[in-house]
Amino acid sequence: xxxxxxxxxxxxxxEGQTILEVCRNLDIEIPHFCYHPGLSIAGNCRMCLVEVKxxxxxxxxxxxxxxxxMEIFTDxxxxxxxxxxxxxxxxxxxxxxxxICDKSGECDLxxxxxxxxxxxxxxxxxxxxxxxEKISEKIYKNDNRCVLCTRCIRFLxxxxxxxxxxxxxxGSHTHITCVDPEGLDQNPFASNIADLCPVGALGLNEFxxxxxVWLTEHVRxxxxxxxxxxxxxxxxxxxxTPLDPNVGPVVRxxxxxxxxxxxxxxxxxxxxxxxxxxxxxxxxxxPELDGEETTNGKAKAFLKEALxxxxxxxxxxxxxxxxEENYAAILLAEQMGYDLYRPSPFxxxxxxxxxxxxxxxxxxxxxxxxxxxxxxxxxESSDYGVVLVLNSIGSIRDNSLVKILSLLKRAKxxxxxxxERSEFSENSKLALPAxxxxxxxxxxxxSSKRIQRSTxxxxxxxxxxxxxxxxxxxxxxxxxxLLTQFSNEKLGIELSYEKIGKEGVEL
Amino acid sequence: MKKEVKLSFWDRLYLPAILVGMGITxxxxxxxxxxxxSKRYTVEFPERKKDVPxxxxxxxxxxxxxxxxxxxxxxxxxxxxxxxxxxxxxxxDIDDLDESYPREKRPKQFIIDLxxxxxxxxxxxxxxxxxxxxxxxxxxxxxxxDEGLITMEELIKxxxxxxD
Numbered sequence: 001x002x003x004x005x006x007x008x009x010x011x012x013x014x015e016g017q018t019i020l021e022v023c024r025n026l027d028i029e030i031p032h033f034c035y036h037p038g039l040s041i042a043g044n045c046r047m048c049l050v051e052v053k054x055x056x057x058x059x060x061x062x063x064x065x066x067x068x069x070m071e072i073f074t075d076x077x078x079x080x081x082x083x084x085x086x087x088x089x090x091x092x093x094x095x096x097x098x099x100i101c102d103k104s105g106e107c108d109l110x111x112x113x114x115x116x117x118x119x120x121x122x123x124x125x126x127x128x129x130x131x132x133e134k135i136s137e138k139i140y141k142n143d144n145r146c147v148l149c150t151r152c153i154r155f156l157x158x159x160x161x162x163x164x165x166x167x168x169x170x171g172s173h174t175h176i177t178c179v180d181p182e183g184l185d186q187n188p189f190a191s192n193i194a195d196l197c198p199v200g201a202l203g204l205n206e207f208x209x210x211x212x213v214w215l216t217e218h219v220r221x222x223x224x225x226x227x228x229x230x231x232x233x234x235x236x237x238x239x240x241t242p243l244d245p246n247v248g249p250v251v252r253x254x255x256x257x258x259x260x261x262x263x264x265x266x267x268x269x270x271x272x273x274x275x276x277x278x279x280x281x282x283x284x285x286x287p288e289l290d291g292e293e294t295t296n297g298k299a300k301a302f303l304k305e306a307l308x309x310x311x312x313x314x315x316x317x318x319x320x321x322x323x324e325e326n327y328a329a330i331l332l333a334e335q336m337g338y339d340l341y342r343p344s345p346f347x348x349x350x351x352x353x354x355x356x357x358x359x360x361x362x363x364x365x366x367x368x369x370x371x372x373x374x375x376x377x378x379x380e381s382s383d384y385g386v387v388l389v390l391n392s393i394g395s396i397r398d399n400s401l402v403k404i405l406s407l408l409k410r411a412k413x414x415x416x417x418x419x420e421r422s423e424f425s426e427n428s429k430l431a432l433p434a435x436x437x438x439x440x441x442x443x444x445x446x447s448s449k450r451i452q453r454s455t456x457x458x459x460x461x462x463x464x465x466x467x468x469x470x471x472x473x474x475x476x477x478x479x480x481x482l483l484t485q486f487s488n489e490k491l492g493i494e495l496s497y498e499k500i501g502k503e504g505v506e507l
Numbered sequence: 508m509k510k511e512v513k514l515s516f517w518d519r520l521y522l523p524a525i526l527v528g529m530g531i532t533x534x535x536x537x538x539x540x541x542x543x544x545s546k547r548y549t550v551e552f553p554e555r556k557k558d559v560p561x562x563x564x565x566x567x568x569x570x571x572x573x574x575x576x577x578x579x580x581x582x583x584x585x586x587x588x589x590x591x592x593x594x595x596x597x598x599x600d601i602d603d604l605d606e607s608y609p610r611e612k613r614p615k616q617f618i619i620d621l622x623x624x625x626x627x628x629x630x631x632x633x634x635x636x637x638x639x640x641x642x643x644x645x646x647x648x649x650x651x652x653d654e655g656l657i658t659m660e661e662l663i664k665x666x667x668x669x670x671d
Binding site: 097098099100132208209210212214215 | 580581582583584586587598599600611612635636
C-alpha cells in the first residue's frame with residue numbers, strides 16, 4: 001500500500017496501478033479517449049494529462065504508474081488549460097455534426113467538450129472531408145469524426161488478433177483504414193469496435209439512424225445466448241408513437257464493462273440477438289387449457305386439482321430460466337415429493353478465435369450442475385401423473401426434447417410454463433404464459449460460477465405472471481426473496497440483489 | 508357570504524343604466540361609420556384578415572434548401588424538446604454522398620400532430636438547422652382527426668413568414 005495525494009486529499013492505494021486506474025476506482029473523473037481497461041495503453045490522445053508535483057511537464061494519467069508520496073492534481077489551472085488545448089486540436093478537423101451522429105448522447109468527445117472544452121473555434125481554415133464508407137456488412141466508418149485514439153486497431157490486434165485495421169499516411173492526414181474487409185465480415189467480434197469508438201467514427205449499420213440514444217432507457221442485463229454470461233447494456237424504447245419504424249421495445253444490445261470478470265466485449269451473435277425479443281407473433285399471453293385460451297381462474301383451478309391429485313410427479317427445470325424461476329420449481333418438487341430433472345442444453349462449436357463464448361448455449365446450465373440435478377434422458381420410467389416443464393425450447397438437445405414430449409403426452413396433468421407457443425405447449429393440458437428475458441428480474445450462474453443479475457426493464461406484459469405466483473400465490477412478494485432463500489438453503493451464503501450488484505458474486 | 512345591496516329608486520327603474528349602455532354602443536356605431544375600413548378594430552373575418560404580430564406562433568413550416576430538398580436532418584432535437592410529444596420522425600440514409608456538400612441523414616417521414624401541439628415554439632428553438640419554424644398562419648382547422656396529422660409534404664408547402 002502506498003500513500004498518495006490526489007487534489008490535496010490523502011488516499012492509500014495499491015501498488016502497480018496507473019493514475020487513471022486509481023482515479024477511476026476513487027470516482028475522480030479524468031477524461032480520456034485512447035485508454036480502455038480491456039486494451040493495452042497507447043497514450044496518444046493526450047486527453048488524460050494531469051499535474052504531478054516535481055515533474056517538469058504534465059503527465060498522461062493512463063501511462064504513469066503511481067508512486068509512494070506522489071502528489072497529483074487533476075483539476076488545477078494548468079490541467080484545465082491543457083485539456084482545452086487538446087480538445088481544440090482534436091476539434092480542428094472534427095465536423096461537429098452531432099445532430100446526425102448516432103454516437104451523440106453517449107459520445108466522449110461531446111461530453112468532454114461540454115465539460116472542459118472551448119466554445120468558439122479559432123481556426124479559419126476549412127476542415128478536411130472524407131466520405132462515409134460502409135467497410136463491412138456490419139460496420140460503417142466516418143473518418144471525419146475520428147480522433148485517432150486507435151482503440152479499434154488495438155482491439156483487432158490484441159483481443160481478436162485478426163489485424164484488419166491500420167493507420168495510414170502521416171501528420172494531419174493520418175487516418176484509419178481497413179486492410180481486410182472480408183476478414184472483418186467474418187470476425188465474430190468485429191462489432192465491438194463500434195462500442196469502443198469514443199466518437200461516432202465507427203458505427204453499426206444495424207443501428208444507423210434508427211433511434212437517438214437519449215430517447216432510450218438503458219438496462220443492465222446478462223446475455224442469455226450462452227453460458228459465458230457476458231454483461232449487456234440493453235437499450236429499450238417502450239413509448240408507443242403513431243409512427244414507429246419497426247423499432248421494437250428492444251432497440252439494441254451493447255457490451256457493459258465488468259471489471260471483476262475483466263470482460264468488456266461481447267460476441268456479435270449475442271449482440272444481434274436482440275431482434276428476437278421484438279417478435280410477438282407466437283407469444284403466449286394467456287393461459288391455454290387443452291389448446292384453447294382460458295381465464296386465470298380456470299388455470300389456477302386446474303393447477304390446484306393437479307397438485308392435490310396425489311399422483312407421482314416430475315418437474316423439468318430449464319437452463320434458460322433464471323435462478324429464481326428454477327428455484328420456485330425446485331421448491332414445489334420438494335414440497336410435493338416430485339422428481340427433479342434437467343434437459344441437456346444445446347451445444348455449438350466455437351468460432352475462431354473463441355473468446356468469451358461458451359459451447360453450451362444456455363445461460364443457467366451451471367445452476368443445474370451445481371445442484372446435481374439428474375438428466376431427463378437418464379430417466380428410467382416416464383410414467384408420471386403430474387408433469388411441470390419450464391420454458392426451455394430452442395436451447396435443449398433433440399433427445400431431451402423427445403423425452404420431455406413423451407413425458408408430457410403420458411401424464412394426466414401436464415403443465416408447461418412457456419414464453420411462446422411451442423411443441424411443449426401444444427402437447428400439454430395447461431400452458432401458462434411465462435415472462436421473457438428482460439421482462440423479469442433474475443439471476444444467472446455462468447460457466448465460471450459467477451452469479452449475476454439481469455434486470456427486467458420491460459416489466460410483465462398484461463396477463464403474464466411469474467412462476468412463483470402461479471405456484472405459491474402470495475407467499476413470495478418479489479423475486480429477491482426467492483434468491484435469498486435459494487442462496488441460504490442451497491449455497492450456504494446470504495445473497496441479495498444489492499450484494500450481487502452490477503458485477504456479480506463469485507460462488 | 509351574501510352581500511345585501513340596497514338599490515335606490517333610480518337604480519330600480521333600470522332605465523338610466525340601459526340608456527348609458529346604449530349611448531356607448533351608439534357612440535361606437537357612429538365612430539366606426541365615419542372611420543375608413545382599414546382603421547377599424549372589427550374586421551369582416553373571412554373576407555378580410557387581420558395581420559398578426561411577427562412573433563406570433565402559428566402553423567409549422569419545414570424550410571428547404573436552394574435545391575428544394577428539406578433542410579431537416581432528422582436529428583430528433585425537436586421531438587426531444589417537444590413537451591406535448593407531437594412530433595414523430597423516421598430517419599433515412601442518403602446513399603449518394605456528395606463530397607462537396609456532405610449530407611448523410613434526412614427524414615423519411617416527418618409528422619406533426621396538430622391536436623397535440625401546444626404551439627410553444629420549443630421545436631424551432633431546438634432545431635440546429637433552422638429547418639422547423641412556426642409561421643404566422645393561424646387558420647388551421649380540420650374536418651377530421653386524421654387531417655390533424657400533417658406530413659412533411661404539407662409542412663414544406665406552408666407559406667413562409669411575412670418579414671418586413
